[in-house]
Amino acid sequence: MSEFLFEQRNTIVAFLIIGLIISLALSIVKGRRVMATERTDLVFGNPAKALGGWYWIITGMSFVMLIWFYFSWDAARAYNPKAANELCQVAKVESAIKPMRSQFPLDKQNLRGTDLIARDSAQLERINNSLQTLALQNSVKLEAAAILTSLHSALVDQANPVYMKASLATEFKSIAARIDSLTANFNDPDFPGQPTVAQQAAAAAQPGWGDTGKEIPVLATTPLGYRYEAIAAEIRLIAKDFVKLRNTSPHLLAQVADINSRIKDAKARFKADLNISIEEQEARTRLYSQLNKMLKRIDDGAIYPPNSLDDIQSSLVAFDKTHIAQQGSLKAFDTWMMPGGRIMAGNSACSEQGSGRWLPKPSDTLGTLMRIADPDIGFKDIPLLWYRWQPVGGMIAFLFPDWIAELVPGDYPRHTQNGEIKSNFKSNVQDFVTGNYESFSIPVPMGHMWDSIIRVVIGLFFGIILGVPLGLFMGLSRFAKGFFDPMVELYRPVPPLAWAPLILTIFGIQDDGKIFLLFMVAFAIMVISARTGATGTQLSKIHAAHSLGASHRQILRRVILPNSLPEILTGIRISIGVCWGTLVAAEMLAGTTGIGFVENVARKQSDYEVIWVTIIILGVLGLLFDLIMRAVITRTIPWRGKG
Amino acid sequence: MSDLVSDNLNMQFTTPSGLVVHALKDVSFTLKKGELLSVLGPSGCGKTTLLNIVAGFLKPTSGSVELDGKEIEGPGVDRGMVFQQGALFEWLTVAQNVDFGLRMKGADPTETAKKVDEWLEIVGLAGFGDTPTYQLSGGMQQRIALARCLINDPDLILMDEPLGALDALTREKMQSLVLKIWKETGKTIMIITHSVEEALMLGERLFVMAPRPGRLHKEYHLPFAEMGLTQDPRDIKKTQHFSETREEILSMIWDMEEEIMGGGSL
Ligand SMILES: Nc1ncnc2c1ncn2[C@@H]1O[C@H](COP(=O)(O)OP(=O)(O)OP(=O)(O)O)[C@@H](O)[C@H]1O
């Protein structure tokens, strides 16, 4: 069933989106109609104006869902499942041509040669200027200045058509011609012909968009895709050939050789000279290494005469136009249906970038949820929420401390001569308190979700049963207030997470530490709310109870406690919220189970789907807790604020 | 012997800022069993303080109050109190409020239930037993407070402006109810009020108190409460005796207020 849903998810999503658009439109129409007929005597500011309005809830929910479908590209995938694969081929062309394009003023302002001349001559100038300030002998300075001048002419002579390497002109022509012919092929509807059977089989064998995770099928599967894939292969070769070209004319090579020997020469003389001050030694070492560096920059002949690349550039521009025109409606689809990012081609894979990547598709998120909700898979071998059979004996034993057995008089049984061990009363007691006996099993919940929930529940439970009495006591007794206030106020203002590293170290990173941390959180809140409740009791009620003959205990139990109930319940509600937040953070910090742990592992693996699943689970559980508390509050204290 | 005897009662409060307020000065009086006393006076003259001392919620600075020859040393079931408002336990139902005192004593539940029904009948709230108190009107709540106090069968009933927050009509009905209960049970009742008419109608005896320091200023013995048992209160109010007494007390209180306000200009 779930497999069928997964396979059909694109169709389901397609219909769902249409449904959402319709419900969005209908609810807006409904809302506007209600607005038009609404009583006009409700003035601005009257809270009754905000009552009801389920249709606006539908509007809001449809809106959020549509935004999600849209920005996660689920809508794109639903209506055009092959788009990503085709765009992957387009991206391949773009990444193949990139090394060549980057030499031209197409995506940036300047020709590469212009940039190089500007950069290197500025650097030569800087070295020249610094010469004056260095502690050098005059002869050395003059020599270095001469080398700098030669370096400069080696740099700028590359731009001179007179010195251009002879073979380059024809090679440039050939590259331009190859690009032109590729452009012609691009426009040819028959190019590159039918894919081979092997090609088709390989393409058909690959998993679809997002079938196994985040990746996009990398081999072309459509005619458009085949065309782009073939073009990408060709253009990659052309680009490779182009970037290999060098303007290493004999003139340049001679200049480089000359400069090289002059630097070497100067260095050798410097090494041989033994009466050079340390200061000058340092300056000269640095100077020669600078000169060498500049020579290395200039000697590779990366600069061409200003107009020599014009042919290739115009071929590239024509190629570009075709490349964009051939995408046709795919280009518009990419722009409008896959917002907030694009598809990038790497060496062996294509991937979504931008919102398509970090915002998982609702359908995939649901798939992931269903996958890890499956108790046989779970997350890190632990289900999200499941049950296991556990012997009752062990659970009963948990309630009794083991040392009870030691209190029983007598000794533990000793083996007899024939090696038998007979149990006696003392050993029976020990078996009972350690759960070491046969007992029937009952199902007990388990899993990441259960672990998180039970930690909150236990921490909260102890926080309440210890915090409420203390809070009431503090509200009624000057001693208790004065004595316990410093203790509570000493730790309460510290953000709970700041305690986490310490508490987890002391009590252990598993349940104990976390439960204690949550207990601390809940305890402080409960003390304060119970205290506020107790101090807020109307004196006349207490007087009334006194003159009706109530004892102190009865007043506490029958008047002060119920009177504090609204504050106590509000305190519990706040505690749940704070505990929940603290727990998740603590689970992220340390431990091996819990929803926070799941999210933390997913974060380390950049598994955005699991991250979103945990976010959703945490939100739903938090909401559930709060709804339960709200129901409890309306049920138990309907009289709140009406005394 | 079951009298309330106040002997030279003095009460001084020290405010947190160190100011000493002389709330009661040399208050002495005797209230015989079965008497109906109303206490009247300008705001701040110590009426509530006096009542709280009698109820045992406050200890006087000096002097003593005795009930039935025993000195009052704390709150007790022999003195029932009805407050101005808000002293009902809103988390309980009407019946649970009314039987609160009996439950605290651990009385027999069936007996208690019967008594509750009786009292609800008397205060005119039969059938409201299971209603949550917060759903009732102010007048109904005061009647419950009355029933809650009376079901305990106290010797002395203390009321601090019990009808202050009620509308005129409900108030008149409640006044008749108090008179009826006074007559039928023969209890000693001490009632504080702000309304001169109410003080006249509900007072067999009437104390007018004066402020700064709070003391007894004048005492009246009045026939109107007795008359109210048989006659229409509106007719009583029309009599000359009633209106003369009312005017006298009113001008007395006006004078006191003017003294406090520093000779106000009305
Ligand atoms: N706890 C207290 N601390 C300090 N001063 C107090 C305290 N209680 C009462 N007082 C003062 O004692 C005086 C008498 O107060 P009390 O409440 O008895 O007046 P009252 O006659 O009941 O007034 P009202 O008619 O407004 O209720 C007032 O001046 C008041 O400010």
Ligand SMILES: [Mg+2]
């Ligand atoms: Mg008062």
